[in-house]
Amino acid sequence: MSAAPSGPPPAAFNAGLGETGYVEGQNVAIESRSAEGSYDRLPALAADLVGRKVDMVVTVGGIDSARAAKAATATIPIVFLVGTDPVEDGLVASLARPGENLTGISLLIGQLYAKRLELVSELVPQAGVIAMLVDPKTPATERNIKYVQEAASAKGLRLFILRASTATEIDAAFAVLAEQKAGALIVSATPFLDTRREQLLELTARHAVPAIYAFASLTVIYRELCIYAGKILEGAKPADLPVQQPTKFELIINLKTAKALGLTVPQSLLARADEVIE
Structure with missing residues (x-):
């Protein structure tokens, strides 16, 4: 379930599930819902998924998607992707032991x-x-x-x-x-x-x-999110899975664009870059 006009790329989503042995159309079915940027639609979308008795709800597109899912069910596992602090926002009790039926990834945006x-x-x-x-x-x-x-x-x-x-x-x-x-x-x-x-x-x-x-690509993040979802489908409890946070931050500099803009990128920045696009 997503707040955004488009959700995760299917390839990234399926890659993460595939690493835990789940293949769409074979042993798992995926129901997608998008609020198309209208945040007030999220509660109804979450209620619809819960009414269909899905085995899990995966939310992307920010804190409102996760809150809508949490309000809709206290029993169906929820895996969220948020950019804020899920403890501060009341989603989970703590990062190490989320409690209840939620866990996921916080991006520290x-x-x-x-x-x-x-x-x-x-x-x-x-x-x-x-x-x-x-x-x-x-x-x-x-x-x-x-x-x-x-x-x-x-x-x-x-x-x-x-x-x-x-x-x-x-x-x-x-x-x-x-x-x-x-x-x-x-x-x-x-x-x-x-x-x-x-x-x-x-x-x-x-x-x-x-x-x-903020991001060069969300593909890796979606993949990690779906690996977590796969673990829960295998029987893990959200309450026992710590909320993940980034452990590596990369700086990518597009030197080609900088030159087109007439900019000289300081050597101090280039030295810290994980990738330079030339």
């Missing part, structure tokens, strides 16, 4: 925003204004803005917030970005914006603005 601001300001040290593109419909948006605002203030930078929850609003946001003469852009990690990657890449190139994104 909020805690990393300050680091992204640091990286992009190091890439464009002359930028006095940094823009941040957010989806106002995403529940964690204001919290994430606060993380970046605090980091920007500490560096003496001005943070300008661009809000967009449709493709048309993204186009309009980039027009405002140009008017504000922002030196760089931080793209918020949200279900909707993650599905608009091609549009964002085209606009950042057209407006010649350096940008930093």
